Amino acid sequence: MANYYSENSSFYVGIDCIIFxxxxxxxxxxxxxxxxxxxxxxxxxxxxxxQKSESIDNAAKRILxxxxxxxxxxxxxxxxxxxxxxxxxxxxxxIAYYALININEYDKELVQKHNAHWININALPPLIFDHQQxxxxxxxxxxxxxxxEPIGFNLLPKLFTLSQLQSLYEAIYGCSIDKRNFRKRIAExxxxxxxxxxxxxxxxxxxxxxxxxxxxxxxxxxxxx
Amino acid sequence: MANYYSENSSFYVGIDCIIFxxxxxxxxxxxxxxxxxxxxxxxxxxxxxxQKSESIDNAAKRILxxxxxxxxxxxxxxxxxxxxxxxxxxxxxxIAYYALININEYDKELVQKHNAHWININALPPLIFDHQQxxxxxxxxxxxxxxxEPIGFNLLPKLFTLSQLQSLYEAIYGCSIDKRNFRKRIAExxxxxxxxxxxxxxxxxxxxxxxxxxxxxxxxxxxxx
DNA sequence: TCAAAAGTGTTAAGTTTACACCCATGA
DNA sequence: TCATGGGTGTAAACTTAACACTTTTGA
Numbered sequence: 001m002a003n004y005y006s007e008n009s010s011f012y013v014g015i016d017c018i019i020f021x022x023x024x025x026x027x028x029x030x031x032x033x034x035x036x037x038x039x040x041x042x043x044x045x046x047x048x049x050x051q052k053s054e055s056i057d058n059a060a061k062r063i064l065x066x067x068x069x070x071x072x073x074x075x076x077x078x079x080x081x082x083x084x085x086x087x088x089x090x091x092x093x094x095i096a097y098y099a100l101i102n103i104n105e106y107d108k109e110l111v112q113k114h115n116a117h118w119i120n121i122n123a124l125p126p127l128i129f130d131h132q133q134x135x136x137x138x139x140x141x142x143x144x145x146x147x148x149e150p151i152g153f154n155l156l157p158k159l160f161t162l163s164q165l166q167s168l169y170e171a172i173y174g175c176s177i178d179k180r181n182f183r184k185r186i187a188e189x190x191x192x193x194x195x196x197x198x199x200x201x202x203x204x205x206x207x208x209x210x211x212x213x214x215x216x217x218x219x220x221x222x223x224x225x
Numbered sequence: 226m227a228n229y230y231s232e233n234s235s236f237y238v239g240i241d242c243i244i245f246x247x248x249x250x251x252x253x254x255x256x257x258x259x260x261x262x263x264x265x266x267x268x269x270x271x272x273x274x275x276q277k278s279e280s281i282d283n284a285a286k287r288i289l290x291x292x293x294x295x296x297x298x299x300x301x302x303x304x305x306x307x308x309x310x311x312x313x314x315x316x317x318x319x320i321a322y323y324a325l326i327n328i329n330e331y332d333k334e335l336v337q338k339h340n341a342h343w344i345n346i347n348a349l350p351p352l353i354f355d356h357q358q359x360x361x362x363x364x365x366x367x368x369x370x371x372x373x374e375p376i377g378f379n380l381l382p383k384l385f386t387l388s389q390l391q392s393l394y395e396a397i398y399g400c401s402i403d404k405r406n407f408r409k410r411i412a413e414x415x416x417x418x419x420x421x422x423x424x425x426x427x428x429x430x431x432x433x434x435x436x437x438x439x440x441x442x443x444x445x446x447x448x449x450x
Numbered sequence: 451t452c453a454a455a456a457g458t459g460t461t462a463a464g465t466t467t468a469c470a471c472c473c474a475t476g477a
Numbered sequence: 478t479c480a481t482g483g484g485t486g487t488a489a490a491c492t493t494a495a496c497a498c499t500t501t502t503g504a
Binding site: 004005008009010011012013037050051052053054055056059077079080081082083084089090091092093095 | 284
Binding site: 178180181200203204205206 | 466467468469474475476
């Protein structure tokens with residue numbers, strides 16, 4: 001039975017992470033300015049290789065944590081990429097995952113050590129290999145998912161204002177949203193709860209802070225934005 | 226530089242195909258009753274291994290053709306599956322693809338040789354490994370895609386009646402559709418063209434045969450069903 | 451002549467969009 | 478006192494859903 005498998009080739013299997021952050025009304029990606037080979041000096045996604053002992057999902061989590069120090073991050077697989085020459089150094093089949101993180105809560109030292117930087121998603125530099133394609137697919141998938149499941153909250157602090165939430169969705173969808181219509185829809189979602197806290201940093205008047213109640217959502221999931 | 230890669234493990238990379246067909250108002254999958262190891266005697270998806278010389282997309286096409294004799298089939302990647310023990314024989318990372326084929330046009334000898342059978346998707350037997358999960362994801366993805374792109378036609382003959390088309394979408398969505406509303410929507414799609422041919426097999430009266438005009442669609446893509 | 455599938459429009463309900471002003475506050 | 482972002486409701490346009498009868502023809 002060992003023969004059944006052993007007549008086949010085996011491959012390095014990589015993971016590449018499209019790490020989304022949201023800051024000042026803009027989506028950003030955490031990209032590496034590579035100070036290592038291959039493709040030293042160029043921009044790439046954070047990546048790594050799947051190891052014998054771990055599932056691909058766990059490999060993705062590990063690699064994300066290596067860069068950000070974060071665990072329990074929202075991640076979703078985008079796709080496997082397997083053109084023969086996608087990595088000119090060696091045949092590598094790579095599986096892309098996107099991650100949504102709160103841009104205020106990651107390990108800045110680790111990020112610095114990897115020479116990683118937040119780059120506005122609408123002004124990306126050229127990326128190595130097929131990483132641009134990965135980013136495009138990740139962005140489409142994330143947009144689509146964000147419209148039917150409340151994943152956007154992963155990009156915000158626990159407490160957020162409705163203006164922040166709106167500007168997040170404007171960044172995700174790439175279009176502007178009518179404020180009153182937006183708030184009407186949010187008001188119908190009982191699991192987006194107004195707290196009695198006020199954010200005074202964004203305006204003189206202050207804005208009510210809201211939170212996403214995961215448990216309440218799971219009882220009555222009815223998201224659509 | 227070889228070292229950069231060579232400290233990592235390598236893996237068998239498999240392909241599994243979720244092959245959809247449509248017959249008599251029902252979606253079917255082409256499944257193997259395995260007369261080979263591993264898991265002889267059990268039901269599985271058609272699968273195979275990626276080879277050194279081919280991209281993963283081409284591997285999927287090759288493996289589909291090995292079973293059906295078909296080329297130029299609509300296929301889309303579903304996801305990579307990579308739990309450590311998903312295949313109890315060996316560590317295999319597998320990439321699932323779904324395919325849409327016309328159930329009247331495939332190589333029946335090849336299918337017989339592989340001991341493959343069309344099984345109603347709503348009455349599937351237990352499948353090996355994580356193949357059931359693959360099927361579920363493929364079905365969700367296909368449903369989603371079918372609602373925004375005209376991929377359903379791949380499951381029908383070139384000429385089809387509106388009743389066939391409606392029953393196809395009812396099978397995909399798993400719900401019934403109002404006939405008049407359905408036809409109204411189809412009438413608005415200029416790239417679904419009425420021919421002057423009549424199908425007399427499905428009714429005494431005969432039904433007009435339609436065809437999907439790919440070129441016209443590409444000029445004015447506006448699908449939504 | 452009748453069974454069986456083909457074909458055909460209208461109305462109500464629901465959803466989405468457009469739109470403009472007052473409020474509270476700190477500088 | 479005024480500049481800035483926070484907060485609020487209504488009406489029109491559009492989309493979706495519900496609904497029933499006539500036609501054709503082969504057996």
